[in-house]
């Protein structure tokens with residue numbers, strides 16, 4: 001039987017992340033849950049951070065046989081990130097992997113956009129990645145090993161209206177990734193970004209909607225709507241030992257829409 005590309009994945013048997021401790025932000029649903037579960041299947045223990053309690057994600061992590069905790073914080077708020085930093089460290093005594101996934105992607109007409117909304121979208125999508133990197137990179141440096149994976153977006157390469165604040169933030173994510181990669185390379189820490197396509201996550205349903213999700217799928221080389229699990233292979237690779245000589249890069253895993 002033939003499958004469309006990307007639909008033939010079976011459950012992984014790799015233990016590429018055995019013994020690693022991973023922080024995944026935005027882990028109460030969508031990509032964050034899928035990433036957490038795949039990292040756990042590959043051997044990692046999971047710290048699931050979100051505005052909401054990520055209880056379902058952590059229950060599933062424990063069913064896989066890995067350890068996990070959920071911590072709640074608004075990652076756009078430096079004081080709330082500070083408040084969870086000791087708890088993240090206390091969970092296993094160290095942090096090896098950070099997946100900066102939390103984000104929002106509202107469409108905003110630039111004529112109506114005010115500065116407060118602009119700042120809010122930058123804070124959640126970009127400031128949070130800086131704050132979380134600062135919170136964990138000291139632990140990575142102590143062990144001379146670390147992997148930071150930042151979620152960007154393929155919308156950076158498209159002509160989509162009403163995305164000024166979101167694309168500015170995600171463009172910032174790519175620049176942040178490149179610059180941080182330079183500064184952390186001497187400590188054995190790699191920093192890379194992933195660009196997903198419009199996908200049928202809870203956020204995709206809320207911010208994008210079925211009609212546009214379908215229209216985007218039609219523009220892709222692989223003509224089906226992206227799902228939460230379509231991103232996990234790229235994130236797992238970038239957070240593994242296999243990624244030791246690759247840093248500052250942006251990997252586009254979007255069904256072949258944006259070509260770089």
Ligand SMILES: NC(=O)c1ccc[n+]([C@@H]2O[C@H](COP(=O)([O-])OP(=O)(O)OC[C@H]3O[C@@H](n4cnc5c(N)ncnc54)[C@H](O)[C@@H]3O)[C@@H](O)[C@H]2O)c1
Pocket residue numbers: 025026027028029030031032049050051052073074075076100101102103104105124151152153154155195196197198199200201202203204208
């Ligand atoms: N789904 C898509 O179509 C798509 C496409 C390209 C890029 N992305 C990016 O992927 C990432 C995840 O998207 P998703 O589709 O899984 O979204 P989602 O809305 O389904 O899940 C995002 C999670 O982040 C959490 N979150 C939001 N703001 C937060 C904050 N201030 N502090 C802590 N947690 C917060 C939410 O509670 C939620 O659980 C985002 O960075 C998004 O920009 C998504």
